[in-house]
Amino acid sequence: MYRKLLLASALSILAPAAFADTCSINLEGNDLMKYNLTNIDISRSCKEFTINFKHTGKMARNVMGHNVVIARTADINAVDKDGIxxxxxxxxxxxxDTRVIAHSPTVGGGETTSVKIPVARLTNGPYSFFCSFPAHSALMKGTITLKP
Ligand SMILES: [Cu+2]
Structure with a gap:
């Protein structure tokens, strides 16, 4: 009984904060050329959606730099080629590049950055996020799923 009550009160405290945070997400990339997420859900109720990105590795920006680029999945290869x-x-x-919806700066190990996505521009999907550092997009990419 006490535990149930405690859980209920904990949820009521957490719920508003969790709701307020649905227009952003934390993404990480490492020295192994990997993001920690393979999909990001974006709610159409968000005017702007922020991806906070942290490079958790140690390698320098010019050797193992990472960024986050948002584009139509069909455009990734061409955007990547021109970006390189x-x-x-x-x-x-x-x-x-008008095919790029949004992108972050390129960061090195230990650095953080972010990218703000104007959600109203996501009208012709599917969309993906990827890293356009040379040869990274083969491993560093994920899907964007638009939710109501
Ligand atoms: Cu990268």
């Missing part, structure tokens, strides 16, 4: 050509000074994203 654009180089690190452009965060491996071609300047003015």
């Amino acid at each position: 050509a654009a180089g690190l000074n452009n965060n491996y994203v071609k300047p003015g």
